Amino acid sequence: MPATSHPRPRRGRRTYRLLAATAGLATAGALAAALPTSASAGEKTTSHQPGRYQDVQLLSFNDLHGNLEPPAGSSGRVTELQPDGTTKTVDAGGVEYLATHLRQAREGHPYSITAAGGDMVGASPLLSGLFHDEPAIEALNRLDLDVTSVGNHEFDEGAKELARLQNGGCHPTDGCYGEQEFEGADFPYLAANVLDDKTGKPVLKPYWVWQKKGVRIGFIGVTLEATPDVVSAEGVKGLTFKDEVETIDKYAKVLQKQGVKSIVALVHEGGFPASGAYNYDCDSPGAGDGVSGPIVEIAKKVTPQVDALVTGHTHNAYVCTVPDPAGKPRTVTSASSFGRLYTDTTLTYDRRTGDIARTAVASANHVVTRDVPKAPDLTGLIDRWNTLAAPIGNRPVGYISGDIGNSGTESPLGDLIADAQLAYGRELDPETDLALMNSGGIRAPLTYASKGGEGDGVVTYAEVFAVQPFANTVNLQDITGAQLVQILKEQVSGANEAAPRILQISSGLTYTLDLTKTGADRVVTDSIRLNGQAVDPSATYRVASNSFLAGGGDGFPTLGQGTNDRVGADDLTALEKYLAAHSSPADPIEPPAADRITIVR
Template identity: 40%
Template structure:
């Protein structure tokens, strides 16, 4: 009897123990992923407004961004997830704020090391100073590879996070940096693994100085990802995450940052070709915000400049080794109020407010203080704000910059200057007395391109303008200098949309030659304007920002040209 009772008790005890442990073993393991993209060295609040739903069917402008506030936002997200990763989808550096760029983006790396970034995929702007300097930025050290001296404020240890470049290979077929990485969470039977693939867009050579990436090839995005998935699966990856510096955007002027309405873009055909085992794609490049959770992988993007972070959850079943649940939302990094060209952007109660992280703020402050003398140096006065257009054209700011580059190259015979709208990074808003500083100008043009004057026929000018409207990428209406006007019709076939061009009131002669000025990026065929590339007899002039500064300073008050020099027959 005693033995029977003992056996029964033992059996019951084992059954109860199994019941108690089974749910724990089989419960999905949640991994939180805090993701952002296109930080562009935005150490200080970038005076950027993010539109958020106001709960009443409209939207509210929220002041956002800044490294110290981003650090706090990341901490708040990670605190909710015992298992977590922090990732970036490229353009962490390049086209940066002055306090970062003056110091070769070393402070941006320092910030990312301190706030706990795990993985960053290379973007096109990581290559702005060339592959050799990017390698130094990753590995550390003080070897001078550019015009500026490194390590001016501190010794530079390099990046403590992983830099991924799956599609960027050298002549031997080796990736410039690792293609992927893997992280494991939990213990025993409840352990799960997340594989991360990082890469930039195939078109990177069209967006950077080709001399800096000589010998490198940028392979097809989907083919690269699909080749890496089975390698990660063989290493035991249960979930596959892709960090890619390519993206799209929603339709409309005020899209929901957590929406996917009318989504389109160059990442769409990449997604359509992906291995179905990819669970999440964190994207960038277009500076747009979206969350697309439909068939295929979950797709996210968090805008730009650290103004948002995407809070992502992947729930992984440790028995089936598959993602069984996923979610994502964009968290606005509300920081400090500011005044834009359109007026005040105050704090709002519609979204959470974040306090700056003291340690990050102190670190950033060292570099901001060091850059302040140069940033605050006055350069002249403007008659009013110079603002960008709707994204595809440069607006009054594009006019102003084009005029400055024409004036700087008159001695080279320049008759027309063109400016690409994507090269204008911020509006130029003077102080109340009209004063603008060097830092203000730098925020507009942070690239340090030289201006180049070359000879084109009238037919080539038309072909170049057509390339901005050719449906192969985002529309770009080139801003033109004073005296040049042109008209286009979007309803006509691509390649035949320019219907009129004139210089000082006289039609452009297709067979005649003209001296035109552009920045060095366009002169290399950047942004897809290949007509400008490889012209013999080109003359190199001053840097774009030097030309801009001289133009502003040349008169007591520089008038902002308000005329529309490019006209569309169909809005």
């Protein structure tokens, strides 16, 4: 059998049990005391004296989002820069292949750690999301993940559910799936900057130490301080999210006092590389700012005691060096998303000082190609969960005539979803005027080609679930015309000025976005029309949106000020009903033109 058929021997089950799994946030906070501060690789020692320097392999990835099967469409491809300067796309992803790549990468590296940068679960395809991401945790156990930070999506179902994913146990309402009780994660989730309001302490362990034969490396895990802005209010109820830099610096001092001088920060916050190619040389001469965005400021400020940063959140790929506060280069990495890449970093540990020799750090992103053997144990896991999901997931819900993508300032899929929510809103209230949809809530495209044999152009429940997996409700509220103008301006100002979040809009609403201007001026007020008529600032309009947006999420506080609220069914139901009503095998839905927003560049 090929070497890739033999996974690394499974570690003994780590026990992170809570005393009472349903005791609420205070109980979740008790998890901090339940996790170990270190773990040993447990291999046999050798008789010879180790040398001064020891290379330690750090394999890392981020933002898996429960993507066990190979992602579809553009979500399952990466861009690769060629030697001649051209680019090509490469199919990538799928945990059966990720497992094989990680196992091959570990060969010949007795000192190897596998870490992740958060969002391992949440916004997941049906195969994992239908079962509250138990399948994803089981897959991560088989991948021999050693440690991960939390991401914002780890809080989609709240702190109690995150504690269950860590500790195991049956889901409080859905019960157990199959004959065995869910065992939970074999690896610790780290949440140093997420505090339980009742105790003032981290809801999960803030740090963890890997050690082997005298080599000790500490890991501190944080998520973005702005998590409450991108997660539903219910998911972060009772929690406070602290500053990333202050938190990392705090626990770096704690680790230093324990004699741990080699430290890696797992930070669920990210940046934007100058190139979309995963293998772009971020530090090449003339590259300028190889990466920009929030992670750069974090990396520049975090204490020099931290030797490397594994990051995520923005779903981008980069391996860059950013100077620390002492001016010394420090590696900052991100491996895209959905298991399409992994990062292989060599940390050279100095046994004399106990620190990382940063001048010797080497790192690169690698594609999780699909031309390697599938890992049989992961195939078995997927098959088992697919058997449970198939009766639900394979049900046809609609028909399309071509791919309906979710990329671009205004996307065809964004228009389709907004139209679906407008149609559903009018079922609840015929006076509904328009619908607004956040781009970040669209997690996958609708692809014309079939992978499951149901027939080209057929849209299954599993596919629409992958598009909108959050179970947000469709909410109606009244806003004034002046508020509507302000909402559109909030796309490119305030919290969204540096990284605009362009709303997807329903049919009938049009306006011009002038990208040659700055801030709120990028929305041309005089261009805003609803059904061809100028928006009246004093008039009242009935607006449909998902519950996340209706609560002011994604930096749209004015949407949180609507009145006369009405709560409907979940947004997935709205999309499913729209597809059923507007498509058939003989008359499939055409991809929308995405021409409602006029872009001036």
